[in-house]
Amino acid sequence: MRVGLFVTCLVDLMRPSIGFAALRLLEEGGAEVYVPATQTCCGQPPYNSGDRADTQVLARKVVAEFEDCDYLVAPSGSCSGMIRAHYADVFRDDSAWAARAAALSAKTYELTDFLVSVLRVPAVPGRFAGKVTYHDSCSGLREMNVKSQPRALLAKAGVEVVEMAECETCCGFGGTFSVKYGEIATRLADNKCAHIANSGAEAVVLGDLGCMMNIEGRLRRRGDSRTRVLHVAEVLAGELP
């Protein structure tokens, strides 16, 4: 089984440990992992900004890089959601590419979903003794149906998950929204920080780096230097930064 790992541009730039954690989880789960060296961006920034021409350029690149794999897996609900749920729309006026994109969309997975639904991993390498709370990122939850998978895997790592209030509510990241409407984004992040604090967890775990940066950025600005913000792959692989 040849699995293409789509690292995502944010992980590549900001927190490579997530990429290596994903790599380890996939390999230990029995997959032969292929990491295309030319990969960059899935096209979501131009797509959500209404820039269709540039979106198509980047989406074609992703399709060409990954279509030979049996699966495409990304440690992000947002980027995998872009490929699975939106490439059809990106190529709505280009039937040749639409067909190739549809084939790729059908085999695109978010990491935890892939580990549970396809690889059916019996165990994970990481151990984490401590109480965490889980933030359900919007795209993962509402585009990729990621809800029980990370919790099931965290249980295998011995993690106690305490649910916070409004765990399914957006943290306010929203890509370029977080900069264009920084004040609103900050307020939404504030609400999230309060729920995290009230949960009594020592770490918040989630599956999307964009949301992680938004939440961690607000936590630290509020003066909380203690609560850790961890990617689910890092916890499961036992590769904490």
Add this chain to the structure above:
Amino acid sequence: MQLASIHFKERAHEKLNDAQLQFNLQKFKGRFVAARRAAIVELDDFEGTREAARAIRQRGLDHLDTYLTLFEENATARGATVLYARTPDEVNALVLEIAKRHAVRKIIKSKSMVSEESALDHAIEAAGMQVVETDLGEYILQINDYEPPSHIIGPALHKSKEEVSALFEKTHGTPRKDVIEDLCLEARHVLREHYLTADMGISGGNFFVAETGSVVLVTNEGNATLTTTLPKVHVAISGIEKVVPTLEDVATLMRLLPRSATGQSISNYVDVLTGVKGPGEHHGVEHMYFIVVDSGRSEVLASDVREALQCIRCGACMNHCPVYQNIGGHSYGWVYPGPIGSVLTPMYVGLENAPDLPQASTLCNQCGVVCPVKIPLPDLLRKLREKEFERGMRPWSETTGLRLWTWMARRPKLYGWLCRLGVRMLRGLAARDGMIHRLPFGGGWTRGRDMPAPAGRTFRELYAARTARDATSEGSRNERTA
């Protein structure tokens, strides 16, 4: 209603810093959400019902001309008059004409958001007649110098009980009341007099039923029933898109509307009003008019955001929207706030007058999953963003940034080098706590949040190094074996 959507950012800033409003919003926030959650489980097949409702609304829109004609025929056969308004101004003109014909001096109104589009109350007053809003929320706003509504089903949701108490005391000249029931009784007492002395009643219309020529009104206070039956003239105003084929269809939609709106299994009142009082009949008005309003709707119908017209005005999208929950309805600057308003407002008043609305969403899709008629709201917002981009309405910095990003991202080698350079520079900006506290050109982020600094090496360079290392050790192992 005065259009102020162009000031979205300033307004949102103001509302985020309005302590009283924030308190009111927080109080209301979870209530509708929890009520809806509890109510939808009463249905055996909620998702199936949503799909059926979507299909009903789409069928109505696909054959809008046919159903509107059928509606007109059936309504006319029952003695009502069906009039069409192309623009908001025509709505007001038609109402004034009807009022003149029947020598009307006082008009009572139950809630109609469509009439807010044309500021009908102001037109009526300018023509020298009295108009009294009878929906409690609308009444509160009217006596507060026509404050704009902030929510489509709870227009005064942004106000606290204390604010209403003070307003009643001032307007009615009665002793201050602090119990909600007492406030309601006082409003009821004041309004009762108007019901009995009005010459004409104006209502909105949740649905126009094609097969019967009826208007359906979904309310909780009973004011719509009084407004539409006590005066001798009833005028129902609603959009062209509100026509549904059959009463059976209304029944399906009614399984979802109150549940999605307030979390009620059914609203306190559902009025189905058909025709005028016939010979020998005791109930009904003498004169019944329908004003069927276009005001930009046929353009939406012909556009790629036409699904927005499926809307049945439950308000679930705004109740569940994290942005609406925190900035409130007034920030959006027109009649319809929240996600559905962010699609409809630019379509009705012009994208150039509301450029922020399609952008001011995280596209979290909470609205899309709660919409009872399955309007793909984030997709529609994105389509409006495409129009803004195509028309060159976005700031230079944004479009150039995107172009530059794509230009780089399609050149993996160059991209790799620039990223290596970029993450090292960003790393250099980190304070001792590993956070960047101030980002040049990134104030939008760092004004309210720190930016976690990058690790300093990209995944791609680390992975390449690791692959090379593995290859070398593999190579030396092979040599040893040989």
